[in-house]
Amino acid sequence: MQYTPPNPTLGPALTLLLATATGLAVASIYYVQPLLGLLSAQFGVGSAAIGLLPTLTQLGYGAAILLLSPLGDRYDRRRIIVVKAAALVVALAFTAAAPSFAALCVASVAIGLAATLAQDLVPAVATLAPEAQRGKRVGQVMTGLLLGILLSRVASGSLAALAGWRAVYGGAALVVALLMPLLWRGLPRFQPATQAGYGELLWSMARLWTQHAPLRRAALAQGLLSVAFSAFWSTLALVLAGPEFGQGSAVAGAFGLAGAAGALIAPLAGGLADRRGPQAVIRVGALLVFAAFAVQAVAPASLWLLVAVAVVFDLGVQAALVSHQSVVYSLDPASRSRLNAVLVGVMFAGMASGAALGSALLGAFGWRAVPVLGAVAALGALVIARRR
Structure with a gap:
């Protein structure tokens, strides 16, 4: 059909x-x-x-x-x-x-x-x-x-x-x-x-993964950016409560507003991907995430810097996500639900990994280990995004 x-x-x-x-x-x-x-x-x-x-x-x-x-x-x-x-x-x-x-x-x-x-x-x-x-x-x-x-x-x-x-x-x-x-x-x-029957639908997701290299690149790059995203947000309350910042849960909750500022870039990023192509937006997004976490890792502890990091890296993550979706949805119009399931499934694995790694590194090495993880993950996403 x-x-x-x-x-x-x-x-x-x-x-x-x-x-x-x-x-x-x-x-x-x-x-x-x-x-x-x-x-x-x-x-x-x-x-x-x-x-x-x-x-x-x-x-x-x-x-x-x-x-x-x-x-x-x-x-x-x-x-x-x-x-x-x-x-x-x-x-x-x-x-x-x-x-x-x-x-x-x-x-x-x-x-x-x-x-x-x-x-x-x-x-x-x-x-x-x-x-x-x-x-x-x-x-x-x-x-x-x-x-x-x-x-x-x-x-x-x-x-x-x-x-x-x-x-x-x-x-x-x-x-x-x-x-x-x-x-x-x-x-x-x-x-x-x-x-296709239900079993064939599930199996076809593996075929889509092997068939479409752009799907693999998009999922892996966004999965790495999700590691950085989740590591930051899952440890933020503990970092803010530590001796470097000394802030309570109310401040941690207010950081959601800082992240929302980055989320507002999504329509602009999508329009730019339509006009200029998604790959350039993806590379810029990954670079923003890397730069934000690299600065946080080496700069003195500052609440306002942490706010700026949240805005910039979230902007980068969301710009890359919308552009990756543009890439993935164009591969096969008849398989968009399954393509989306693969992309989001790998992102979900990245989110879970970021939360676990961020918490472990925070406990073992202190708060600066979290932005180091985020910078390394973003660098990996940038390398993948530059491949054709």
């Missing part, structure tokens, strides 16, 4: 809707992080046990990227998006009403599974956008995703302080529920790109 994409119908209103839905979907993964202290006290569990909640959410998300996201090439993507949105509403509502810690653990996995709605929305944008505007439109929706990641912690902590942690999940469920009819009406039907 020959794949026929839907006619491009992606105007500003639909772009805004999809960006909002993408941000709210991915934010669901991160609401829990500022709430761990409240949840520990509520259910009487220690710090080790309460740490299971974000871990289970991330595991659910990672598993669904590889096991569920490829279905977007096999079935009508609009239907998948709405079904996952409904599942996310149920998971969030169940979390809000969870009577026990065990129930919260189950809900955490369910939220991670359903939150991969975000990874169905981005390929939908790539399919609907005219080719000459694909990078720009994907960048606009990625801004929603990135703001969802960076601002979810601020929103969650603030609302929980006012109305309790259950209000965070109840409110999130309500907002996603309100988006569902808008998504159903706004999105066109998507013709399935393949009739």
Whole structure:
């Protein structure tokens, strides 16, 4: 069966809707992080046990990227998006009403599974956008995703302080529920790109990896940049609380705003990739990440420098990500969901590796070891990006 994409119908209103839905979907993964202290006290569990909640959410998300996201090439993507949105509403509502810690653990996995709605929305944008505007439109929706990641912690902590942690999940469920009819009406039907069975879909991702060198380069380079990104953000609160900076959790949370400033570059980077080609944007993005971490590694401890580093390296990471997506989505229009699953799967591995390595290096060598890791990872991404 020959794949026929839907006619491009992606105007500003639909772009805004999809960006909002993408941000709210991915934010669901991160609401829990500022709430761990409240949840520990509520259910009487220690710090080790309460740490299971974000871990289970991330595991659910990672598993669904590889096991569920490829279905977007096999079935009508609009239907998948709405079904996952409904599942996310149920998971969030169940979390809000969870009577026990065990129930919260189950809900955490369910939220991670359903939150991969975000990874169905981005390929939908790539399919609907005219080719000459694909990078720009994907960048606009990625801004929603990135703001969802960076601002979810601020929103969650603030609302929980006012109305309790259950209000965070109840409110999130309500907002996603309100988006569902808008998504159903706004999105066109998507013709399935393949009739392959589920097992063949999964196996085909390995074939795509071996078939497309640009996919391998994009995934590996973005995976290395994700190591740097995750190492910084996963250790930031501990670094700020150390003797060099002496800051509390409120300052750590406010750093999300600094990261959001970098996220706003995504549409500009996508438009530049459309006009000048993505490779130049990727190299500049990797160079910005390297420069930011190299300066942090050797400069005297300064809170304002740390803020500048967060803005600059996040700008570089997001510019490279949007440009890598532009490369990947152009490889095979009939396989965009699977291509996205491969790219995001490798990114997820990089995020997990960055968190683990950053924490280990911080404990063993102190806070300067984290930017050294980030600079080395960015340098590796730059080397890969320069290859043809």
